[in-house]
Amino acid sequence: MQVQGAVAIAAPSDTQHLAELLLRRNPTIGTAGQGDVIIGGRKYTIPMAMLDDFRRHDVAAQLRSVTKPCLLMHSPEDETLGYEHALRLFGLLTQRPEGGVPAAATSLITLPGADHLLTRQPEDIPFVATTIAAWARRYCPPRHAQPEGVDEGYSAKT
Secondary structure: OOOOOEEEEOOOOOHHHHHHHHHHHOOHHHHHOEEEEEEOOEEEEEEHHHHHHHHOOOHHHHHOOOOOOEEEEEOOOOOOOOOHHHHHHHHHHHOOOOOOOOOOOEEEEEOOOOOOOOOOOOOHHHHHHHHHHHHHHHHOOOOOOOOOOEEOOOEEOO
16 A cells, blocks of 8 residues: 555654653663653653664655655644644645655644643544544545456556
């Protein structure tokens, strides 16, 4: 199956920075190989292997080659990951040098009042879900199976 588009909710624009942030929140991750971190009011056990993986990725470089439609959703009130991450992601996906890889069709939806995990306001989850569904219908229409005898929609075999 080929990727037709991507959705990111409260996503970081730099996973290397994210690794360092998590390590600062709990240095035990580095010394004991794992540690607990509170994210959006919930406790997560973070293994050192996750931080190592974060450090191996250059999100900016990878996003500069994305051409599929993207939907970004983020709250300006997100206390875990600032809204500037959404703005940077949007820029990386839409601002390309002339003659280079074409920009991705990218939508940015601001979620006022939402927290990082979308738990503060009960109406956030249904709003996000229906918005993603509507966006996907427009930008990532389902591929229907071709009827027998039809070759990739070009012509019917006789």
